[in-house]
Structures are given as C-alpha cells and as structure tokens.
Amino acid sequence: MADNEIRVAAGNLIEIINKSRENALRKVNEELINMYWQVGEYLHKEAKTASFGDAYIDSISEEIQSAFPGIKGFNRRGLYRMKQFYETYAGNEIVTPLVTQISWTNHLLIMSGCKSDEEREFYIRLCIKENYSKRQLQRQLDSGYYERYMLSKQVLLPEEVKKLGENPFLDSYVMEFLDLPNEFHENDLRKALIRNMKDFILELGKDFTFIDEEYRVQVGGEDYRIDLLFFHRELQCLVAIELKVGKFKPEYVSKMDFYLEALDRQVKKEKENPSVGLLLCATKDDEVVEYSMSRTMSPMLVAEYKLKLPDKAILQKKLQELVNIPMIDDDSNIE
Numbered sequence: 001m002a003d004n005e006i007r008v009a010a011g012n013l014i015e016i017i018n019k020s021r022e023n024a025l026r027k028v029n030e031e032l033i034n035m036y037w038q039v040g041e042y043l044h045k046e047a048k049t050a051s052f053g054d055a056y057i058d059s060i061s062e063e064i065q066s067a068f069p070g071i072k073g074f075n076r077r078g079l080y081r082m083k084q085f086y087e088t089y090a091g092n093e094i095v096t097p098l099v100t101q102i103s104w105t106n107h108l109l110i111m112s113g114c115k116s117d118e119e120r121e122f123y124i125r126l127c128i129k130e131n132y133s134k135r136q137l138q139r140q141l142d143s144g145y146y147e148r149y150m151l152s153k154q155v156l157l158p159e160e161v162k163k164l165g166e167n168p169f170l171d172s173y174v175m176e177f178l179d180l181p182n183e184f185h186e187n188d189l190r191k192a193l194i195r196n197m198k199d200f201i202l203e204l205g206k207d208f209t210f211i212d213e214e215y216r217v218q219v220g221g222e223d224y225r226i227d228l229l230f231f232h233r234e235l236q237c238l239v240a241i242e243l244k245v246g247k248f249k250p251e252y253v254s255k256m257d258f259y260l261e262a263l264d265r266q267v268k269k270e271k272e273n274p275s276v277g278l279l280l281c282a283t284k285d286d287e288v289v290e291y292s293m294s295r296t297m298s299p300m301l302v303a304e305y306k307l308k309l310p311d312k313a314i315l316q317k318k319l320q321e322l323v324n325i326p327m328i329d330d331d332s333n334i335e
Contacts, residue, residue, distance in 0.1 A: 030100040033107070037099070040086030043079060073104075084111060088120070095121050102127040105134045113141040115316075122146050130206050139202065143174040147315035154322050168205050168232065169278060173305045175203065180307060189243050190214075190227050207233045215240075217262040226259050237273040237299075238263050241280060248284035248302055250292040260298045274298075280305050 046052050057076045064074045072078075088111055089095050095117075099107070106127050114120045123146065127137060140146075152171040177199040178192040193200050194213055201208055208230045215229035228241040240259050244252065256277040263275040277300040289302045 029103060032104060033100040036082045036104060037086055039079065040082035040084070041090070043083040044086050044090070047083070081108065081111075092117065092121075095124060098124050098128065102132075103134075106132065106137050109134065109137050109141060114146075119146050122149070136202055139199075142309055142312075143176070143203075144310050144312045144315040147312065147319045148172055148174070148310075150319055151315070151322065166234075168207060168235065169301050169303065171303055172310075173203055173280065173303055174309060175200065175305055175307055176309050178307060184245065186227070186243050186245050189245060193228065193243075204230075207235075208239065209233060211238075217259065217266060219258075219262055224259070224262065226263075229263075232276070235273060235276065236271075238268060238275040239278060240275060241278045244279065244281040246282055248279065248281040248289060248292075250288065252279050252281075252302075253292045253296055253300065256300055257296055257298050260300070276300065278303060 043057075046056075054076065057079050061075050061079060065071060068074075085099075085107060089099055098121075102124060110120050110123045110127075114123060123137065123141070126132065126140070126145075130136070132140070148170050152167070152169065175193070175196075177196050178189070180188060180192055184192075190213060197210055201210070209232075211229040211231055213228055214225040217224050217226065226240045227243045230239040230241065231237070232239050240256065240263060242252065242256060242259070256279060260275045260277050268275055277298060279300070279302045281302065281304060284302055284304055293300065293302070
C-alpha cells in the first residue's frame with residue numbers, strides 16, 4: 001500500500017475516533033448537567049421547609065462526600081450553585097432544552113456575569129454555536145459582546161447586506177489583545193491582527209475564515225492590495241476588511257467599492273454571494289457614514305474598533321435607553 005493511501009486511511013480513522021470521542025464527551029456533559037439540574041430541583045423544593053439553611057446544606061454535603069470520597073463540586077457552595085441553576089431556568093421553555101449543550105463551567109460564568117434572561121439565553125446560544133471554551137466565553141463577557149451585538153442591531157444596515165441573511169457584523173469591535181503602542185500606523189495594526197488571528201477570529205465570529213493579508217487584485221495593469229481578506233461560511237461570500245487608524249472619511253467608500261467589484265469579477269466563485277466590505281476605523285460619525293453610503297449599491301459596513309475593554313455599565317445603560325430591555329440590578333454573585 002502506498003504511503004499516500006496509508007495517510008488517507010489513517011486520516012479517515014482519526015476522524016472517526018475524534019468524532020466518537022466528541023460524542024462521548026457530549027453525552028457525559030449532558031448527564032452531568034441533568035444531574036446538577038435534578039439536585040438543584042430537589043434543593044429548591046427542600047428550601048420551602050423551615051429546616052432548610054446553611055447547616056442543612058453543610059450536613060448534606062458531608063454525607064455526599066462521605067458516600068463518594070474525592071467527589072468535587074458538592075460542597076455547600078456547589079450545592080447552592082445547583083439550586084440557583086435550577087431556579088434560573090426552571091419554567092423557561094425556550095432555554096431549558098439548551099442547558100445540557102454547554103459545560104457546567106460556562107453555565108457558572110453566564111449565571112454570575114449576566115443580568116437578564118435575554119442575556120443569559122444569548123450567551124448560551126452563542127456558546128453552542130461557537131463552541132466556546134471557558135477563556136473565550138469569559139473574554140466575550142468582559143468585552144460586553146452581548147451589549148455590542150444588541151446595539152449593532154439598531155444600526156440601519158445597507159439593503160445589499162440585509163439580502164445576505166442574518167447580519168454577523170458588529171457596529172464596534174474590541175481588540176484589547178493587540179498590545180499596540182500609543183502611536184501606530186495601519187501597517188502596525190494589520191500585522192498585530194495577523195499575530196493575534198485566533199483572538200481576532202473570536203471577536204469576528206468563527207464563521208470567518210482568514211484567506212490572506214494585503215490580498216492582491218490587478219486592475220488595468222496595476223496592483224491593488226486589500227488589507228485583510230476573509231471568507232464567511234454562513235453568508236457564503238468573501239469579506240474584504242480595510243483598516244484605518246483615524247476617523248472614517250467619505251472617500252473610503254469609493255475605494256471599498258472598487259475592491260468589491262474587483263473581487264466579484266476576479267475571485268468570487270459562481271455559486272458564492274457578492275463580496276462584502278467592512279471598513280474598520282478608530283472612530284466614525286454615524287451621520288457622515290449614512291451620507292457617504294446612501295448611494296452605494298455595494299454590501300458594505302463601517303464599524304469602529306477599540307483597543308481597550310469597554311465599560312460594560314455604559315454599554316448596558318445605552319442598550320436600556322435604545323431598546324428598553326429590563327435589566328436586573330443584582331449585585332449578588334453566586335456563592
């Protein structure tokens with residue numbers, strides 16, 4: 001058997017093994033979450049009796065750990081977490097079927113970091129879709145991803161973007177992971193994003209697949225270079241990203257129009273959707289953006305980027321004012 005055939009066979013078997021392991025781990029997680037749910041439900045019902053309290057929980061914890069030496073998560077704090085887990089989602093027919101699809105660690109982060117049912121559901125669905133690790137989810141919570149996503153939905157999208165389906169773009173991107181100096185150029189920004197591509201993809205969304213930097217298109221015998229080129233799997237289109245270290249300027253739109261036309265004529269495959277442009281600027285004036293893009297037919301968006309984590313309290317207040325989503329002022333974290 002040729003070496004190539006061996007590699008192909010081994011690759012196929014590795015894929016089968018990995019898929020089976022993933023399915024097994026998924027099943028273990030489902031059973032674990034179901035167990036925590038049932039424990040939480042039992043404790044919730046017990047809490048209605050007069051004898052329920054810290055001493056009661058401490059005694060139960062000791063009995064459980066005596067029956068299962070070395071078992072983790074069943075101390076007083078852990079049992080209260082299970083009770084809160086049940087009480088948080090019991091009766092929510094939309095979220096309840098989803099709870100077994102993410103890890104217990106991610107559940108704890110969501111319960112302690114979210115203040116509304118809508119926000120908790122958002123992050124649960126996002127964890128399922130993007131398969132977030134603990135670190136990735138914590139970063140999204142810290143960066144106010146929910147608030148930024150919801151605020152982006154209030155932005156008037158160009159009709160050509162709406163036609164492609166659900167908008168995966170944000171109105172503002174947070175790139176605190178770049179560690180850039182106080183003064184930098186567009187080339188520095190691009191190189192920093194390349195070095196931190198894994199974190200950049202986390203911010204953009206995992207449907208974005210990186211193709212190349214300074215992607216070359218040739219028109220009229222001259223070379224032109226697009227800062228970053230991606231492909232979006234769900235939208236099935238190329239995404240050209242241009243980076244600007246300053247404020248948005250109207251002339252940026254015509255240049256992006258040119259790039260998108262070149263991509264559609266020279267690079268886009270027959271079954272793919274028209275290419276989309278994303279102008280990432282340090283700041284923008286929404287009125288200037290609206291005037292600049294009012295006559296363009298290209299699917300294009302303008303977004304800001306920030307190099308520091310935002311103040312979540314400010315984002316939450318802005319979101320409340322715009323969409324009137326009730327927020328619970330709850331300073332009590334999980335015990």
